[in-house]
Amino acid sequence: MSVPAPRAPEQAAAPASDAGLTLLVIEGDPAGPLSMPDITEMSGAEGKPVRIRTARNLTEAERLLTDDVHCILLDLADAGAASGAAGGPDELDTLRRVLQLAPHHAVLALTAEADTDRAAEAVRVGAQDYLSRDELDGRVLSRAIRYAVERKRADLAQRQLTESRLRAQENARLERGLLPTPLLAGSGLRFAARYRPGRSRALLGGDFYDMVRTPDGTVHAMIGDVSGHGPDEAALGVELRIAWRALTFAGLCGDELLATLQEVLEHERADDETFATLCAVDISADGRRAGLSLAGHPAPLLVRPGAAPYLLPQEDGGPALGLLRRARWPRRQVELGGLWSLLMYTDGLIEGRVGAGTRRLGQEGMVELIGRRLAEGLRGQELLDAAVAEVQELNGGELTDDLAVLLLDRGGRAPAEGERPHWPAGRAAVPPVRA
Structure with missing residues (x-):
């Protein structure tokens, strides 16, 4: 009896590669783009520059979210505008939509300096980490991206392992019953x-x-x-x-x-x-x-x-x-x-x-x-x-x-250690068998 296996989660893109990391920034500030520092991937003796893509709304973000994107940075201060919805929804609603759009990508939340409660809530909703605007220097952001990607990969691996164990336990129970x-x-x-x-x-x-x-x-x-x-x-x-x-x-x-x-x-x-x-x-x-x-x-x-x-x-x-x-x-x-x-x-x-x-x-x-x-x-x-x-x-x-x-x-007794039972080898005569 067949038990469909759930689709294995896609692995987050490997952060360490010859091409380096790619960051997708989602913002929606009509006053102008977010000022991003120069970011260098902190891996190996020679750092590689982190490629940055910028999306002004979720529709554009979905178009730019290709397989080579490793991490998403969502500016919660501009999240309402980035959603593209009239009246602007709650920033965390936008974060939830981003997580649904990219369930296998690491997500970082960018918050105002004093908004620590909202930052903690963003992590609870599903972001891997948060940064405040005053921390936007290249070294801190590079470290946060790498940690977020690795944490997401670990989460996906743990989830897949848990699902495999649960499926094996369920299969064992079904097999015992069937x-x-x-x-x-x-x-x-x-x-x-x-x-x-x-x-x-x-x-x-x-x-x-x-x-x-x-x-x-x-x-x-x-x-x-x-x-x-x-x-x-x-x-x-x-x-x-x-x-x-x-x-x-x-x-x-x-x-x-x-x-x-x-x-x-x-x-x-x-x-x-x-x-x-x-x-x-x-x-x-x-x-x-x-x-x-x-x-x-x-x-x-x-x-x-x-x-x-x-x-x-x-x-x-x-x-x-x-x-x-x-x-x-x-x-x-x-x-x-x-x-x-x-x-x-x-x-x-x-x-x-x-x-x-x-x-x-x-x-x-x-x-x-x-x-x-x-x-x-x-x-x-x-x-x-x-x-x-x-x-x-x-x-x-x-x-x-x-x-x-x-x-x-x-049979009789089991053969003693080193003793083989007397079973003859060779071909055996097979009576005619009807097709």
Whole structure:
């Protein structure tokens, strides 16, 4: 589910450059222009002259406010006239308009010598600093300009950092709420998961997964993929996951459960072209057998110690949800054995490119990749992280499709330090897979 990122604040122009600083002076005194001293930028061994532009009103100031302007000096004594409004508004109102006009520029307020209260109020409104007219000598003004520019840059950087932290916290809360919390207590199974949306700045894609243990001791796990990419598909994936969990706890399984999920999809999808693939397994309480139901989804990968990893049968699976009315999804019984690992995944893991051409990794390439990583001694989350990293490397960069990988493990003791579990390397035979 996409969360738009706020536009990053533009950085104030860097004060230290070969071209030096540029100051925009806004005044509106009909008696004549403000007398400005010669200003030299105080940086390095040789100072650079500060370029000065003068605007008689806000309309002219907007025209002169180009990217190379570093600082604005607003004469509050003439602010009413500079606004161009009949009757002349309050000077601070003009300052507020300047701040709206140039939110990413440093602003200095110029006040009368005795008007310290108005000067302090100008800083409270948003000016970086203030100067009185009797302080208008070149050295003081140069220092004030540089400090104002640096202070504005620091303010913008701090604001951007704060916004990034708040956005990260909000994304973390949303992710905790949208991604599932597996309910496997008492099952003796370990799990690991890896999830990444294909869209930039998205929390969720159209892929979804879940795992629960029902009161009879059966462990149910599923993984699925909604067609398309976008917030509507991500929302539909969340709805299907929640519906699957509720229906599973209600006692539905296999064909009955998938048929009901298809009804949910048909009612919730944005158009009739949207469909979803799904792989569901229900593992017996003793952990040795499982029922497998496929709805247009790639079959899981089974790993046993001492044997090459292989894909579970793909035959007899049903169509993707939402494609055919009154479809059926046979449930195949699978023998898992005593110790095993079961890898469930979406097509984002196998449809990445291999090299610069059009060749895809495919299921056979994935089986070989996982077998090689297992032979290196990787298990659990380390195995998933390494596999996803290699798939991205083979693809030549980030994957464009959503990706979800789920690993359920019924293993013995963890290997001792320096000991590698006995996982054979090499290619594994892959049963025929329907397109």
